[in-house]
Amino acid sequence: MTDNNSYDLIVMGAGPGGYVAAIRAAQLGMKTAVVEREHLGGICLNWGCIPTKALLRSAEIGRLARHAAEYGVLVPEPKFDLERIVQRSRAIAAQLNGGIRHLLNKNKVSVIEGEARLAAPGRVAVTRAGAEAGTFSAPHLILATGARARQLPGLEDDGRLVWTYRKAMTPDVLPQSLLIVGSGAIGIEFASFYHALGSQVTVVEVMDRILPVEDEDISALARKAFEDQGMRILTGAKASIVRKAGERVTARIEAGGAAEELTVDRVIVAVGITPNIENLGLEHTRVRLERGHIVTDPWCRTDEPGLYAIGDVTRPPWLAHKASHEAMICVEAIAGLADVHPLELRNIPGCTYSHPQIASVGLTEREAREQGHEVRVGRFPFAGNGKAIALGEPEGLVKTVFDARSGELLGAHMIGAEVTELIQGYTLARTLEATEAELIATVFPHPTLSETMHEAVLAAYGRAIHV
Known part of the structure; x- marks a missing residue:
């Protein structure tokens, strides 16, 4: 050598x-x-x-x-x-x-x-x-x-009618109708993109709710927002390809004990890696x-x-x-550096860049309760925020989950305009092991969307001002 x-x-x-x-x-x-x-x-x-x-x-x-x-x-x-x-x-x-x-x-x-x-x-x-x-x-x-x-049996990527993310990023034609299998971040982002361009979008999710890793309140609000925009959402559902003919593909969708056939121009499979x-x-x-x-x-x-x-x-x-x-x-x-610390997985934020955006860090309310925490939960709607209203983006929510005894911020969950940028404030708070006391004492600039974060902390302790 x-x-x-x-x-x-x-x-x-x-x-x-x-x-x-x-x-x-x-x-x-x-x-x-x-x-x-x-x-x-x-x-x-x-x-x-x-x-x-x-x-x-x-x-x-x-x-x-x-x-x-x-x-x-x-x-x-x-x-x-x-x-x-x-x-x-x-x-x-x-x-x-x-x-x-x-x-x-x-x-x-x-x-x-x-x-x-x-x-x-x-x-x-x-x-x-x-x-x-x-x-x-x-x-x-x-x-x-x-x-x-990840490829699913019967839903394999063929590069023409059935796509994974790679082909979905470089389409040679805009599908007039589209079936998306999987409602994680990738599936939902493509749903938002193609729907905005005019495609009729149906999302199929095998779990009982979309964005299943998110807090249940956020998942529910996201579903309502997407359905209000005109998307069709099917949860607790499975999809399989029945036939391909010309430039169209027919899928069998089973949900709630019933089955239907749906014919679309393209299928995007987004079921993990x-x-x-x-x-x-x-x-x-x-x-x-x-x-x-x-x-x-x-x-x-x-x-x-x-x-x-x-x-x-x-x-x-x-x-x-x-x-x-x-x-x-x-x-x-x-290299042997002395101040290296292991990665705390719960301090890693997750973001979905759909419309509306979704972001979170830490435990969901359900996870916190299942782990034995007595919790205090704060919620603040974007409708109470002046900047959100001025932007024309009043639909959204910030939710905080605190340990009732110690004041530790266990988790934060957001849906609305620019929350993928805002979430880092809560991520930093968790990294610094901040409690509600430090967050309440922090001065947030006005008028900003970040004020919703302050109000969601105040709300957990019965002190919210603008709701």
Whole structure:
């Protein structure tokens, strides 16, 4: 092994976990390489978080234009140019992909293009286009290979009539009718996007409510908002493909003991992820799997010495910001820094960028009660907030859950305009272990949407002013 092929750390995968791990390692003086088989930035930057937000921004502008007269602005009825919407989204992804390459080069991280496989302890073999591209060594190896869309039997992606997120992001035609299977963040975001562009959208969810990881009050308000917009929501339901004919597909939907056939132009399947663990050479290691995901300890170590794992290939929640934070913890622990702390999963916020937006952190009310907490719950509607009314966005709610004895903020749940930005205030409060006393004593600027956060805390203690 030559010195050129020897590193202190090799990262397998350059998504939001992998490239962050590589850059942080380089900052700490490690000779670092990252191996990537497809796109720097991973799914998030190229086919997930960022390009979907670009699509949703186009939908939002169209929605605002439709209501412009309500604000005293007279504009023609908007029309959507699907090709230009997709082109803008792809251009933004390409721009950021180039930015990641610049950051890696700036930090002197070696980028090795190809597919990585564990060849032996501390050694990684890389292939490119089916040919050997070299073997590289390092005492520390990080698996950051991410995940892909989960396929359901009978609902497999065919790239034409049945889509997963990747095709749904680059449609060549706007479906006049659309069936979305799964009502998590991905399914609901695509429901919002396509509905805003004019598609007739039906959402099918196998659980008894949409957005099932959210607080029940928020799920209920979200369902009402989407149905008021004209979407059809079916919960406690299952879907299967009956037939495909021409440019249409017919699905059988079973719900509440009844069944119906629904014919639509396209189907989007958004039912979770499958970790990318194939062909990594894990069978020759001590790595343990749990439901297909790699098991790690609080420092992201696997059971194989010198081998670590971060991001979607490991435990939930499967979020880009969780992967990036794990990257920092993992690398700083490898470097032996003294002030590294394990990741507190309950302090990871979750966001859905639909209209209305949904965001949350910590325990739901049900979870808090099930864990034995005596709780105090505060609710404050956006209808009581001057900024929300001025924006023309009075539909929304902020809900807080406190431990009645200690005043600890157990969870916060929000639906409404810009709540994906607001949630970080509660996330910081949980990280700092703030109680209701600190939150009540905090001065919130006026007029802002953030005042709803203050009022929701006050409401939990019978002190809300504007409701």
